[in-house]
Amino acid sequence: MSFDRSLARCSFCGRRPPEVRRMVAGPGAAYICEKCLQTCNEILDDPTPFSAKALELASRPPVVIAAPQLQEQDLPSIPYEPVRTIKLELEQKQQGMTLMLYELQFYQKHFELHYLWIRPPFPAGFAFVPRLIFLVKDNTGAEWAGDRGGMMKTRPELVSDPNLVVYQGSARFRPLPSSEAQTLTVRAANPLGQFEGPAPDLWKFEITL
Numbered sequence: 001m002s003f004d005r006s007l008a009r010c011s012f013c014g015r016r017p018p019e020v021r022r023m024v025a026g027p028g029a030a031y032i033c034e035k036c037l038q039t040c041n042e043i044l045d046d047p048t049p050f051s052a053k054a055l056e057l058a059s060r061p062p063v064v065i066a067a068p069q070l071q072e073q074d075l076p077s078i079p080y081e082p083v084r085t086i087k088l089e090l091e092q093k094q095q096g097m098t099l100m101l102y103e104l105q106f107y108q109k110h111f112e113l114h115y116l117w118i119r120p121p122f123p124a125g126f127a128f129v130p131r132l133i134f135l136v137k138d139n140t141g142a143e144w145a146g147d148r149g150g151m152m153k154t155r156p157e158l159v160s161d162p163n164l165v166v167y168q169g170s171a172r173f174r175p176l177p178s179s180e181a182q183t184l185t186v187r188a189a190n191p192l193g194q195f196e197g198p199a200p201d202l203w204k205f206e207i208t209l
């Protein structure tokens, strides 16, 4: 598959080649510039799970690039039925927002956490995509970070209070927990918290497997 490299833009910040010294090409239309690589290095050097830099990177609006179109027959057909589903009824309120974890789904090679995020609507003109980032740890010390999974959907039919918005989302983690894993500790942060208030919201839940 070919892609016109003159259209290159950093997938993390949107800068174009004249604005950066180096641009590293990834697969398809993906690129990263040396400034964003520098930021990634700083994130890797910072032991805190939700460092300010990591939250800043996660909260950037997506860079839209005319990506090469995959033909329908090129897409792998993945069986999308969970092997096992654990129903959850976990709910926590932080700074006027509620995070509800309602399902943990196990697939052949990954697991997914499904949630509802109930919060006041973003102010008009707010440029960022709503999202939560997760950090998961099990009782054996294994850790999974950050995968944000699919897009969040608004679920207007679930709203009972006109001052709130309900977002439905999921986060995907790989690999599966080992057979010794009995509990998962899930921490979640709203990366936009830094723009909306003093500190990012942190939720913490315990799940028994």
Ligand SMILES: [Zn+2]
Pocket (backbone or CB within 6 Å): 010, 011, 012, 013, 014, 015, 032, 033, 034, 035, 036, 037
């Ligand atoms: Zn960049």
